[in-house]
Amino acid sequence: MFGASFQPVASGSTSVSKGAGLSPDVMDHVPPSRHSERLARLERTIQHELVPRLMTSHRVGPVSPAMLSAATRVLSERDVAAFVAAVRSQHEGHSAEFIRAVLDEGATVEAVYLDLLAPSARRLGALWDADECDFVEVTVALGRMQRLLRDLSQVFLAEAGQSEPVGNVLLTCVPGEQHTLGIIMVGEFLLRDGWRVLVGAPWSDSDLPSMVAADWYDVIGFSVGTENRLAVLRRDIRRLKSASKNPNVQVMVGGQLFADHPELADQVGAQAIAADARSAPVVARSLLAAARVSTAGRLPPEGLAEHGQFREALRRD
Secondary structure (H helix, E strand, O other): OOHHHHOOOOOOOOOOOOOOOOOHHHHHOOOHHHHHHHHHHHHHHHHHHHHHHHHHHHOOOOOOHHHHHHHOOOOOHHHHHHHHHHHHOOOOHHHHHHHHHHHHOOOOHHHHHHHHHHHHHHHHHHHHHOOOOOHHHHHHHHHHHHHHHHHHHHHHHHOOOOOOOOOEEEEEEOOOOOOOHHHHHHHHHHHHHOOEEEEEEOOOOOHHHHHHHHOOOOEEEEEOOOHHHHHHHHHHHHHHHHHOOOOOOEEEEEOHHHHHOOHHHHHHOOOEEEOOOOOHHHHHHHHHHHHOOOEOOEOOOOOOOOOOOOEEEEEOO
């Protein structure tokens, strides 16, 4: 949708000049302590604001974490509220314009994912729970956010450069879950880490067992939004482990429910919890050794086969 407009806009040349009344003669009459204080303040401004912004805008050489932090646009609760208003508006373009603006101001794509899209999705859920918006409005808003996420995908993946292949992962939810924004975001972080990823919601109860029986997956990731879906999740994990082509397939789960009650992961048969999209690659890698234990000569094949049964599928080869 946006193409090159997501790239940071290079700022014009910046100079530091003496203000009115700061001629050498006047500076000679400034007390030494105040003179030193002004010079120190100017040095801090150049080091912590001007230089990092210039380096970020013009992409000149490596930028230290401290400098990068100084140059990055921080996203706040006010930004989340404004973005939710934009994504709920009648004009679809408002949300895209908001994203473009914060990126031009120095926000990273990762920050947009984690500090804007994710909390905005939670805010929409809270509005729905409070009957301040209906199901149709939430669905339309989340659909817009999902399209924005996909439009940002190439920029997000390019930020990390080339990654060595890691393993194969299937990200999904239990049948009946309506929104997949969260698992698509997790998929983006895993893709950037080098995983082969298939993301999608199953059409029916039979889809997931068929998928894992046909192709090798090291890790299966589930997202569950509410506690009343836990019984279905427990059943699906048991069925998938039984049907899986990989006899040692590992399961990780995510969502606010597991963040608040980590003991539930063991109860449903999962091996690990991914607290958020950023931590998902680390958690998945921690499961890889157990997933790759050789059994009866069955070793993981190269790559993933194409699948047509998943809707909202995100494939990267």
